[in-house]
Amino acid sequence: MNTKHKPLFIVMSAPSGCGKSTLIDMILQEYHDISYSISCTTRAPRGEEENGVDYHFLDKARFEELIREDAFIEYAEVHGNYYGTLKAPIREVLEEGHSMILDIDVQGAQKVRDYVRSLPNNDPLKIGYVDIFILPPSMEELRERLVKRGTDAPATIEKRLDNAEGEIARQGEYMYRVTNDDLAVCYKRLCDLIDAVSGRM
Ligand code: 5GP
Numbered sequence: 001m002n003t004k005h006k007p008l009f010i011v012m013s014a015p016s017g018c019g020k021s022t023l024i025d026m027i028l029q030e031y032h033d034i035s036y037s038i039s040c041t042t043r044a045p046r047g048e049e050e051n052g053v054d055y056h057f058l059d060k061a062r063f064e065e066l067i068r069e070d071a072f073i074e075y076a077e078v079h080g081n082y083y084g085t086l087k088a089p090i091r092e093v094l095e096e097g098h099s100m101i102l103d104i105d106v107q108g109a110q111k112v113r114d115y116v117r118s119l120p121n122n123d124p125l126k127i128g129y130v131d132i133f134i135l136p137p138s139m140e141e142l143r144e145r146l147v148k149r150g151t152d153a154p155a156t157i158e159k160r161l162d163n164a165e166g167e168i169a170r171q172g173e174y175m176y177r178v179t180n181d182d183l184a185v186c187y188k189r190l191c192d193l194i195d196a197v198s199g200r201m
Contacts, residue, residue: 005198007128008099013109014134015164017146019180034099043081074111094124106170130197133174137181
């Protein structure tokens with residue numbers, strides 16, 4: 001395998017229930033030179049969540065200071081808390097020749113894309129940028145998966161399906177779309193895509 005490949009800045013989005021977290025975990029286990037981007041948030045840690053692992057947990061004053069310093073590639077307010085992605089760790093990882101993967105919704109992805117577009121053509125973040133949308137095989141299948149998962153009340157499932165429709169309608173904004181009809185097949189497609197785009201072949 002060619003060891004001198006292009007460091008990637010990978011953005012992945014998918015409606016809830018499409019297996020995105022599982023696929024990202026599989027990628028991280030296989031590709032040791034790909035790091036996961038840890039978001040910052042002002043919400044309190046839940047359960048076993050660890051600072052610097054699940055999120056960087058910050059207080060509101062510190063988060064707002066970082067906003068003023070233009071430290072975020074994107075940020076949003078969700079249910080009264082801030083969430084954001086720092087620029088610096090992405091830059092550091094790419095400068096080391098490694099890749100970074102971001103798990104973000106379509107609105108966040110739009111902000112990241114706008115930021116990347118504003119960069120000069122020779123910027124490593126622009127050179128390595130790739131965004132991927134994971135699709136369910138069908139809405140019926142997605143509904144079945146959410147029901148089987150058993151974590152959501154029927155009303156929540158309907159809300160997730162509504163959101164999914166809105167997100168799927170924006171799939172055309174992504175450079176690549178991969179359908180998760182079968183986890184192993186979808187994973188293989190993602191690996192082939194990463195290998196091809198980074199020139200690992
Ligand atoms: P939770 O509090 O359940 O971990 O996340 C709440 C919401 O915040 C989720 O929809 C999640 O996708 C979103 N979120 C997490 N990190 C980020 C981030 O860095 N940027 C943005 N825009 N949203 C995020």
